Amino acid sequence: MTLKEIMAFVNGEVIACQEGLDHEVSSAFGSDLMSDVLAYVEENTLLITGLINQQVIRTAEMLDLKAILFVRGKVPCDEVVALANEKEIVLLTTKHTLFTVSGILYKEGLKGLQI
Amino acid sequence: MDKYFKDERDVAMRLKYQILRDDFTRAGEASSKIKKVLKQLAIDATVIRRAAIATYEAEINLVIHSEGGTLEVYIKPDCIEIYVEDDGPGIADIELAMTKGFSTASVAVREMGFGAGMGLPNMEKVSDNFVIESEVGVGTNIKMTVRYI
Numbered sequence: 391m392t393l394k395e396i397m398a399f400v401n402g403e404v405i406a407c408q409e410g411l412d413h414e415v416s417s418a419f420g421s422d423l424m425s426d427v428l429a430y431v432e433e434n435t436l437l438i439t440g441l442i443n444q445q446v447i448r449t450a451e452m453l454d455l456k457a458i459l460f461v462r463g464k465v466p467c468d469e470v471v472a473l474a475n476e477k478e479i480v481l482l483t484t485k486h487t488l489f490t491v492s493g494i495l496y497k498e499g500l501k502g503l504q505i
Numbered sequence: 506m507d508k509y510f511k512d513e514r515d516v517a518m519r520l521k522y523q524i525l526r527d528d529f530t531r532a533g534e535a536s537s538k539i540k541k542v543l544k545q546l547a548i549d550a551t552v553i554r555r556a557a558i559a560t561y562e563a564e565i566n567l568v569i570h571s572e573g574g575t576l577e578v579y580i581k582p583d584c585i586e587i588y589v590e591d592d593g594p595g596i597a598d599i600e601l602a603m604t605k606g607f608s609t610a611s612v613a614v615r616e617m618g619f620g621a622g623m624g625l626p627n628m629e630k631v632s633d634n635f636v637i638e639s640e641v642g643v644g645t646n647i648k649m650t651v652r653y654i
């Protein structure tokens with residue numbers, strides 16, 4: 391599933407690294423705990439979170455993740471957006487809750503991780 | 506478990522970073538720089554990823570749990586060695602600290618997305634060899650080896 395498709399499914403907006411919207415992800419992982427993300431997440435995974443600090447970008451950077459979807463209408467501050475642009479990580483935001491976007495994307499065929 | 510010691514043989518490149526206590530805004534910068542260097546050396550992506558997870562978890566632990574310390578990386582012909590040393594407070598019960606889910610992190614740290622008690626077990630998981638030694642009132646030393654595939 392491309393990030394562009396995901397953006398349409400969740401009625402989202404892109405807030406960083408627009409040029410990366412053609413990237414594809416095969417699975418998603420939703421969490422506000424970055425150490426769980428670091429322990430379980432594989433490449434080509436979309437990170438879905440309500441946390442908007444710099445450590446979310448750093449976590450994605452360490453794992454070579456291409457994209458983060460922020461839920462509940464959260465938008466990180468300019469520094470965090472700048473860091474994501476620098477690291478070429480696509481940032482999306484949606485008004486839906488984590489549960490709702492998980493349901494939408496699962497129904498559309500995005501898989502969860504086996505842990 | 507092996508004893509902690511710095512193996513100075515065959516070091517092709519050394520990287521060293523000072524990590525300050527409670528320096529939340531810069532937490533992760535050292536790991537980011539390390540990752541950049543490893544990428545420039547064209548090391549296998551899986552190896553880089555494991556090393557990045559190890560350094561980042563270690564760096565965050567230095568910021569949130571220690572009095573500050575150093576993060577050092579030795580790049581060798583057959584592996585990457587990561588050395589983490591801090592100035593205290595030390596860990597009283599290492600076995601407990603290594604247990605998944607055990608954490609003494611503050612509420613503020615948990616709100617930042619850390620404090621799941623997953624860092625140390627994950628550092629051990631991504632390393633081919635993991636050594637931790639600690640003395641209360643002195644400090645903690647960790648050595649992690651990630652071998653090339």
Ligand SMILES: Nc1ncnc2c1ncn2[C@@H]1O[C@H](COP(=O)(O)OP(=O)(O)OP(=O)(O)O)[C@@H](O)[C@H]1O
Pocket residue numbers: 425426562566567570571591593594595596602603607608609610618619620621622623624625626645
């Ligand atoms: N450098 C250190 N100095 C002193 N205590 C430490 C140090 N590193 C870890 N600890 C202790 O070990 C516990 C477990 O560490 P671990 O990294 O596994 O989890 P955490 O940092 O609490 O949470 P997470 O890593 O999931 O964000 C910590 O809560 C802390 O009590």
Ligand SMILES: [Mg+2]
Pocket residue numbers: 562565566620623624625
């Ligand atoms: Mg930790």
